[in-house]
Amino acid sequence: MRVLVLGSGGREHALIRSLAQDPDVIALHCAPGNAGTFAMADNHVLDPTDPLAVVELAQRLSIGLVVIGPELPLVHGVADAVRRAGILCFGPDQAAAEIEGSKAFAKEIMAEAGVPTAAARVCDSSGDVRDALDEFGPPYVVKDDGLAAGKGVVVTEDREAAERHADECDRVVVEQYLDGPEVSLFALTDGSTVVPLLPAQDFKRAYDGDEGPNTGGMGAYTPLPWASPDLAAEVVRTIIQPTIDELRRRETPYVGVLYAGLVLTADGPRVIEFNARFGDPETQVVLDRLATPLSGLLEACAVGSLASVPPIEWRPGAAVTVVIAAENYPGAPKTDDPIAGIEEAEQVEGAYVLHAGTKTHRGLPVSGGGRVLNVVGTGPDLATARTRAYEAAGRIRLRGSHYRTDIAARA
Structure with missing residues (x-):
């Protein structure tokens, strides 16, 4: 298989590293890539959010599978264009990727699917924000409705800081604070079948002791010795499968990886966010433990045959x-x-x-x-x-x- 990975970060280097070890991958390309992917794949100068440019490159390189790393190409419709060109693609279409592109859309999907999450209000004005902050009280949770590279969320006891963050955004979701440890769970899906990967935990704050501002993520680890061994199965049953089923019911089937950001509350797992792609830096540790060749899993998602794939194998440690x-x-x-x-x-x-x-x-x-x-x-x-x-x-x-x-x- 000839594979093209879109993106330029640590997540994409981790994907390239896994695919480079896969005997079924005969040619490996990355666009635009970075100084590390250059050693394992052919890098190509390209704007990965440009659907026409991506399709042209994939056709010129006779690519069999396009793997979309970051979120921006997804919400710009790159997966749609790749599929229209008759090329297999791992990553959801633009409509399904709205589950990350809009916090309000994600809340709507969860409500329809009966997925446990925090109570929330979508706010379009400063008056709406004040009312929602009054309703939920501190700690205040204010989320930019759109994409913000992992840095659009403020969790604070400071009312003024919460209102200031809301004022900097066009539209926000204000929600109830959920107490408990956070977990990231990725699940592969072909639009019907769901296969979970290893749970991981990442560290969002910039500095030791969870101090400082939010970042895209400062580290991660897996496995989680303190989590229930049944956690992944429970999250698939109560959260991910119902979400995938609801998207399919709306005729926007979701193909790729659905990343559930979770809080393990006293009442069970609750969703704090969905992302439409592999998380960064959790991917770096999850793929390190993966023993099953990666390309076959991604291809099975793209062609709709995930149900026939043997159980995933993991390296110990x-x-x-x-x-x-x-x-x-x-x-x-x-x-x-x-x-x-x-x-x-x-x-x-x-x-x-x-x-x-x-x-x-x-x-x-x-x-x-x-x-x-x-x-x-x-x-x-x-x-x-x-x-x-x-x-x-x-x-x-x-x-x-x-x-x-x-x-x-x-x-």
């Missing part, structure tokens, strides 16, 4: 990823700084480095975004994986960079 962020992230990051120490980091047993916000300058990697590298540590248990991840992270040299030191510390 654990994986931890630590995100190394650029100076000033999650504000406007400093870029174009040289990155050193990657080879030294990968000399740590069970550790390797995935590129995220990187590019090349005169043949050498430099920073090109906010989250620059993902350092992955693996081992027979979480403690070993965590030790290896941090030993490797400590060997990376990037001016002004920072990373959290408490990823998986309390697992």
Whole structure:
């Protein structure tokens, strides 16, 4: 199979890494890719949100399967265009991707499907916001209705901060605060059948102790020793399968991966958000544990044969990823700084480095975004994986960079 992966982050490097190890993949391309994917695939300069450009590239390369990494190409209808061209695609059509593109749409789907989630109000005016904040009380949860790269949510005890965030958005969803540990669960689907992957936990806040502003994610780990072994099955039964069934009932079948962001409350799992793609950086640890070849799973989703796929096999052990962020992230990051120490980091047993916000300058990697590298540590248990991840992270040299030191510390 000839595969094209769209995107340029750590998630896409993780996808490329898994596909590069797959014996069924005979040609691997990435657009636009980064300095890390360049070593495993052919990178192509391309705007991945441009449907016509993506189709033209896929046709020119005789691609058999297009895998869409980030959310923006999905909400711009790239999957629709690829399918119209007769090319297999992993990723939902534009209409189904609204489950991430609009928090209000996601709440509507959950209400129709009977999916447990927080009580919420969609607010179009400052008066609506004030009424909703009065209704739910602190901690206040205010979400930008549209896409915000993982940074559109404010959870705060400060009423003024909540109102200020709402004023900065065109439309918001204000909802009840849910108390409990957060979990990410990805589920593959062909529009009917649902197959869950390993649950993972990520760390949204910028600094240790869950301090600082929200980010796209500063680290992740799997498995979750404190979670019920039946968690994935319960979430599929009560949340993901009903959601997929409701989308199919509306004649907007969902094909790809549905990412459920969950809170494990005293009353059971509750949805805090849906995303229409693999999460970043959770993908980096989940795919590390995957033993089943990835391309066959993605192709089965694209052609509608997921029900006939054998049960997924997982490697024993654990994986931890630590995100190394650029100076000033999650504000406007400093870029174009040289990155050193990657080879030294990968000399740590069970550790390797995935590129995220990187590019090349005169043949050498430099920073090109906010989250620059993902350092992955693996081992027979979480403690070993965590030790290896941090030993490797400590060997990376990037001016002004920072990373959290408490990823998986309390697992």
